[in-house]
Amino acid sequence: MITRFCRRQVFTIEASNSFLDFFAYILIKYTSIMVKIILDKSKCVGCGACQAICPKYFELGQDGKSKLKKGKNNSDKEKLEIDEIDCAQEAVESCPAQCIHIEN
Numbered sequence: 001m002i003t004r005f006c007r008r009q010v011f012t013i014e015a016s017n018s019f020l021d022f023f024a025y026i027l028i029k030y031t032s033i034m035v036k037i038i039l040d041k042s043k044c045v046g047c048g049a050c051q052a053i054c055p056k057y058f059e060l061g062q063d064g065k066s067k068l069k070k071g072k073n074n075s076d077k078e079k080l081e082i083d084e085i086d087c088a089q090e091a092v093e094s095c096p097a098q099c100i101h102i103e104n
Contacts, residue, residue, distance in 0.1 A: 034081050036103045037088050039068050042076040043099035053094055054087035066100075 037057060044065040050058040051066060057080060061067040071078035082088065085102065092100045 033104065034083050035085060037068060037071075037080045037082060038101045038103060039066060039071065039078045039080075040076060040099040040101075041065055041067070041078060043097045045097045047096060049094045049096065050091035050100060054091040056086060057082070057088055058091060 039058075046060070046064040046066065048060055048066070051060055057069055058066050059069055068078045068080040071080040088100075088102060092102055
């Protein structure tokens with residue numbers, strides 16, 4: 001059985017042999033929708049709420065502001081493409097500076 005959480009939807013496929021397991025894995029992997037976390041560092045106040053709620057994607061940088069783990073830096077914005085929102089939505093909702101966004 002393979003279960004995948006993607007954009008608040010749960011996909012569960014049960015298979016009885018290895019071929020069906022492989023087929024289910026490919027189906028789920030290539031039908032997932034990638035989303036981007038966007039962090040606007042110029043608005044960040046460095047409170048650390050995102051890192052406390054979602055350490056999977058966020059950490060505090062040397063400048064005391066949040067940064068995305070393995071994120072791509074474009075000027076004042078960092079972007080990270082993910083296939084599972086996990087705790088990132090909670091980080092967006094808890095940010096007092098409203099500097100974190102999720103895009104499809």
